[in-house]
Amino acid sequence: MTSVTDNSRPLINKIQGLASVVMVLGVLAIGAGFSMEPETIYQSYLIGWLFWNGIAVGFLGLLMLHHVVGGDWGFVNRRFLEAGAMTAIVTGVLCIPILLGLPHLYEWANPAKVASEHVLHEKAPYLNTGFFYGRVAFYFLFWAGSAVLLNVWSADVDKTGSHSFRVKARLLSAPGLLVYVLVYTFYSIDFAMSLETHWMSSIFALLMMVGGALSTLSILVILMWRFQSTEPLSKVLVRARFHDVGNLMLAFTMLWAYMAFSQYLIGWAGNLPEEAGFYSKRLSHGFMNVAVALVVLHFVLPFFLLLLRPIKKAPAMIAMVGILFIVMRHVDLWWFVKPAFDGQPGSHFAWTDVAVTVGMGGIWLFAFCLFLKSKLILPVYESHHDRPPVKHEVYLHG
Amino acid sequence: MRTFEEPSGIHGVMASFSDVDSLVSAVGSAREAGYEKLDAYSPFPVDGLSDVMDLKPSKMPIIVLTGALMGLASGVGMQYWMEVIDYPKNIGGRPLWSWPAFVPAVFELTILLGSFAAVIGMLLLNGLPMPYHPVFNVPQFRKASRDGFFLCIEADDPNFDLATTRSFLEKLNPIGVYDVER
Structure with missing residues (x-):
């Protein structure tokens, strides 16, 4: 049907080969960590899992957004978005050790703690192991289910060019985004916020979503940078597309700073133990330096870099900004999770905090490449507005 | 003729x-x-x-940046003068220079003067208004x-x-x- 040259395959295989090495090392590191100091490894594991699940689910959010609003940036990257969304299946499996080790991480899952603390007892109707399992099952049913449907339909339209794809994808994505935000809210409360059972913040889930989206866009821009020299993507991954994604990164880093500061300002102004206590832990000792690094490297520096159009239009440069965001996203999650265990075993920096995330990245990337190989690297048909789909020009000349 | x-x-x-x-x-x-x-x-x-x-x-970016920085400086200066020099007050025992509380106004003034600079700079560089x-x-x-x-x-x-x-x-x-x- 299509005689277009596609030499992206060798690059995907190369990345997958690299990923499998990292994956093996990662599994060894996780195993070694579990046999050495269980408390530390659970914390490291949660950080790594929150990081990669945020990216998997972030890809699903971008894919749904693309189906609703359209745009060239989403069309040329649709295969990346689709493969990324599919990895929610993998992060779902990776979630199992957390589900089995809840008492190691969450004090509400520890019956002795719940009996002795009134607040935990009052919150038990929501924060209990059974209900938690049920909610997590629902989250992954929604995430993986939407990802599979959007992928299957998209593979189908490549063969048939059917007009109904766009309608179906939109019908799923528009209400899907609404459910997505709600699911993300409860997911953030369950896995992250419930580490701090006394603390409350109504913007935290959005902050998690924005931070996750930023690291997703960063992975995306690095993929674009790696694939822009392979046919046929070299024809569509032009500088304007890097500019588009760079603009999104700029918007999301501003949003991240805005929300992170709002949350801080309200806690600071209220000066109540529940809210201020959260920050007093995170702004004392060594954690203060991490907080300052977050302000400078997660916002100030990339903000000014992303204001400059030449940087947004240079693939290698914007990919470097992406790497900075990915590192800082990990630091951000570390800074959130670790102080929650202040005064308990394993609350300080451990080598597994980095090793587990990197190793899990190998697993994630391996699966991502597998999903990426299941379809042509560029969708065959594009549809503008409500006109019938037409073959993309790359596929016309062959 | x-x-x-x-x-x-x-x-x-x-x-x-x-x-x-x-x-x-x-x-x-x-x-x-x-x-x-x-x-x-x-x-x-x-x-x-x-x-x-x-x-x-275009010269616009530098014009807007100048406006934004002027907004930032005036936001910081105005609140420092009011809260620390002209009329210091004790609010919940906080230090006089409690910078987190001043950030929203500084932010807004930065945006405001940046937008003014953008509109006025755009008109000037375009040579507007131009009746003929x-x-x-x-x-x-x-x-x-x-x-x-x-x-x-x-x-x-x-x-x-x-x-x-x-x-x-x-x-x-x-x-x-x-x-x-x-």
């Missing part, structure tokens, strides 16, 4: 095109031929047109706000010569070529 002397009152020569692509390629040819003082007119923004026109980088412009002396130019695409090579270009510029434009496959009176 009126007689026309030497065309001293000429703003430039204008060519009209039927579609975007011919306009963009005409602008490219004119730039290649060495014309610098030219302008292109279309009913809607054309992607890539400013690239072929090879425009100098010679291109409207060409009756066909009316189409520029509907479905016409125009390229005007202006008379103060060093390479401008009425006859040669005219014949150059005629070679670019236009709908028509018009002299623009001042």
Whole structure:
């Protein structure tokens, strides 16, 4: 049907080969960590899992957004978005050790703690192991289910060019985004916020979503940078597309700073133990330096870099900004999770905090490449507005 | 009877095109031929047109940044003067210079003066308001706000010569070529 040259395959295989090495090392590191100091490894594991699940689910959010609003940036990257969304299946499996080790991480899952603390007892109707399992099952049913449907339909339209794809994808994505935000809210409360059972913040889930989206866009821009020299993507991954994604990164880093500061300002102004206590832990000792690094490297520096159009239009440069965001996203999650265990075993920096995330990245990337190989690297048909789909020009000349 | 002397009152020569692509390629040819003082007119923004026109980088970013930094400085200065120097008060035992509380106003003033600088700078750099412009002396130019695409090579270009510029434009496959009176 299509005689277009596609030499992206060798690059995907190369990345997958690299990923499998990292994956093996990662599994060894996780195993070694579990046999050495269980408390530390659970914390490291949660950080790594929150990081990669945020990216998997972030890809699903971008894919749904693309189906609703359209745009060239989403069309040329649709295969990346689709493969990324599919990895929610993998992060779902990776979630199992957390589900089995809840008492190691969450004090509400520890019956002795719940009996002795009134607040935990009052919150038990929501924060209990059974209900938690049920909610997590629902989250992954929604995430993986939407990802599979959007992928299957998209593979189908490549063969048939059917007009109904766009309608179906939109019908799923528009209400899907609404459910997505709600699911993300409860997911953030369950896995992250419930580490701090006394603390409350109504913007935290959005902050998690924005931070996750930023690291997703960063992975995306690095993929674009790696694939822009392979046919046929070299024809569509032009500088304007890097500019588009760079603009999104700029918007999301501003949003991240805005929300992170709002949350801080309200806690600071209220000066109540529940809210201020959260920050007093995170702004004392060594954690203060991490907080300052977050302000400078997660916002100030990339903000000014992303204001400059030449940087947004240079693939290698914007990919470097992406790497900075990915590192800082990990630091951000570390800074959130670790102080929650202040005064308990394993609350300080451990080598597994980095090793587990990197190793899990190998697993994630391996699966991502597998999903990426299941379809042509560029969708065959594009549809503008409500006109019938037409073959993309790359596929016309062959 | 009126007689026309030497065309001293000429703003430039204008060519009209039927579609975007011919306009963009005409602008490219004119730039290649060495014309610098030219302008292109279309009913809607054309992607890539400013690239072929090879425009100098706009001064807008630096103007907006200056405005934004002035807003930032005034926000910090105003609140420091009010809260620390002019009328210090004890609020919940906090230090006088409690910077987190001042951030929202500093942020808003940064945006405000940045936007003012953007609007005023845009008007100044565009030379607006401009009640008269010679291109409207060409009756066909009316189409520029509907479905016409125009390229005007202006008379103060060093390479401008009425006859040669005219014949150059005629070679670019236009709908028509018009002299623009001042």
